Structure formats: structure tokens, C-alpha cells
Amino acid sequence: MNGNYGWFLPVQASDFAPAMDRGIHIIHWAMGVIFVLWSVFFAYLLVRYRARDGHKPDRSHLPLSVSLAPDIAVLAFEVLLVVVYAVPSWNRMKRIPPSAEGSLQVEVRGEQFNWSVRYPGADGKFGKTEPRFVDFTNPFGVDEADPAGADDVVTVNELRFPVNERVLVRLTSKDVIHSFFIPEFRVKQDAVPGLAMPVWFTPTLEGDFELACAQLCGVGHAIMRADVKVTDRAAFDQWLAAKKNATLAAAPKAAVEQW
Ligand SMILES: [Cu+2]
Structure with a gap:
């Protein structure tokens, strides 16, 4: 039975396992990409706008449509994931039981x-x-x-x-x-x-x-x-x-x- 477990998820032993694992992979890879992009962006800002003699803070800001764009992209991805992937999977696995005949x-x-x-x-x-x-x-x-x-x-x-x-x-x-x-x-x-x-x-x-x-x-x-x-x-x-x-x-x- 220990052979069922490796470094990551256990072996897939039911018809639901592949879809469940795909969901876990999509979420983890997407979060990994977002994490790396934000980290690079923050590091860039820390260096680019560091305090220096002769530099004053610029209080003007980008238009909202530009500054909110990354958040809207992430939100759109999450909504898509829920609507296209999570809800249909949930229906199949949890909400609509199969008939007793044939089971x-x-x-x-x-x-x-x-x-x-x-x-x-x-x-x-x-x-x-x-x-x-x-x-x-x-x-x-x-x-x-x-x-x-x-x-x-x-x-x-x-x-x-x-x-x-x-x-x-x-x-x-x-x-x-x-x-x-x-x-x-x-x-x-x-x-x-x-x-x-x-x-x-x-x-x-x-x-x-x-x-x-x-x-x-x-x-x-x-x-x-x-x-x-x-x-x-x-x-x-x-x-x-x-x-x-x-x-x-x-x-x-x-x-x-x-x-
Ligand atoms: Cu118990």
C-alpha cells in the first residue's frame, strides 16, 4: 500500500482522480507563475524607486485602467476556472448522483x-x-x-x-x-x-x-x-x-x- 504514495499525489485509482489532479495542477502552476511575476515586479520597484539624494516622490499615478489590469486578469482567470472547470467537476462528483441501477x-x-x-x-x-x-x-x-x-x-x-x-x-x-x-x-x-x-x-x-x-x-x-x-x-x-x-x-x- 505504501507504493501508492510517492513525492506528490497518491496514485490515481478512480475515474475522478485525473480531473481532481488536473485542477490541483492548474491552480498550483498558475499561482506559481503569478508569484514569480509579482516578485520580479516588486524587486524592480524597490530598486527603481529607492530613496536617493535629489529625488523626490512623484505623487501622480497611473490611470486606474492600467494599474488594475493585473488584478482584473487574475480575477478573470479565477472566474473562468470556477465556471469552466470547478463547477462542472463538482456537479459530476458531488451533486448529481448516478442511478442505483447499474451501480x-x-x-x-x-x-x-x-x-x-x-x-x-x-x-x-x-x-x-x-x-x-x-x-x-x-x-x-x-x-x-x-x-x-x-x-x-x-x-x-x-x-x-x-x-x-x-x-x-x-x-x-x-x-x-x-x-x-x-x-x-x-x-x-x-x-x-x-x-x-x-x-x-x-x-x-x-x-x-x-x-x-x-x-x-x-x-x-x-x-x-x-x-x-x-x-x-x-x-x-x-x-x-x-x-x-x-x-x-x-x-x-x-x-x-x-x-
Ligand atoms: Cu471517525
Whole structure:
């Protein structure tokens, strides 16, 4: 997993990553150019207009249209960046969720200090849940009597996705605000108690990644993490089938217990 990180940004492992990185590059290069131009300009002014014997300050000034020109150029560039680049990207990544059909649906719930994960199973439907059924072996409170819930697969701190298939996550929190962050996917979203936030992306690279809580949420925040593995479809199906038959008692120990 350390191989995912180099000197600059981590590897690009989702369909959003290239656009996100392009935005970061454009902003940094533009700010670098502006910084250099201003620095040269200031240095020139310091030398050109330094205090000398026989020189008096000239209080006249350039016309506003000339002196404001650099600011207007920078402002125009920023407006263009927001309108042409940022807003369309934001719409695609955050504002307009894809339809549930054709997406792999996953429910992810943050709690101090674990990530509970639920896959709908072969029927593609999540079973009904009720708070009174919630316990350590049933973190979502799935109603066993509901046939749609019988094949739901629940894991703790373990996420798998098939490569090149769109994922639609239903993100919730059981207690305080957490944040679902997979750096290699360039995906980050707060999990807010009382809200079900849609999060979507398409993993484009097979490998091991990490979901880390990115919102300080209590004493165990630093260990609130989950393994994310992206594989081909066949390996994913195999894993899901194996998980269906496993009980949560055999699941990796909750992070807080490990701690
Ligand atoms: Cu957290």
C-alpha cells in the first residue's frame, strides 16, 4: 500500500482522480507563475524607486485602467476556472448522483471507531433495518425476517469493489460526524448523523487502498480505518459469497478492540 504514495499525489485509482489532479495542477502552476511575476515586479520597484539624494516622490499615478489590469486578469482567470472547470467537476462528483441501477450499492456506516459495511447480496436489495435489532453482530439492525435482508452481507472495516464498475455508497453515521476518505480515489465525504449521504465513484485500478476517517471524531479517531481492496469481478463475487457464509464473529476485530 505504501507504493501508492510517492513525492506528490497518491496514485490515481478512480475515474475522478485525473480531473481532481488536473485542477490541483492548474491552480498550483498558475499561482506559481503569478508569484514569480509579482516578485520580479516588486524587486524592480524597490530598486527603481529607492530613496536617493535629489529625488523626490512623484505623487501622480497611473490611470486606474492600467494599474488594475493585473488584478482584473487574475480575477478573470479565477472566474473562468470556477465556471469552466470547478463547477462542472463538482456537479459530476458531488451533486448529481448516478442511478442505483447499474451501480454496485454499498451501505457504509461510521461509528466510534469502526466502519460497518453492508452489501445487498444477489437480489440487489437491502433488507429492512430496525434500531431494536442493532447489536455487535448486527451493526445495521437488519431484520432477519425480511427476505431481502437474508442475503445481505455485512463486514466490519473491510470493503471490496470490482474494478471499473460504478459504486454508489449510502453513507451514514451512528454517533458523531466522521469522514469517508479514500485518498487514491480522491473521494472524501462527511458522514453526518441523521443523514444518508450518497457517495459515488468508479475504481479504475486493482490493488489495496485505505479508507481513513478524515474528521476528528474522538479518542480512537487515528485508528478508525478500513481495508479497501479492488479486484476483478470474479474475485469480488467469490469474496462476497464467502462473506455471506461467514458470521461477524469471524470478522476482523473491531479497531477499538485491537487498540
Ligand atoms: Cu471517525
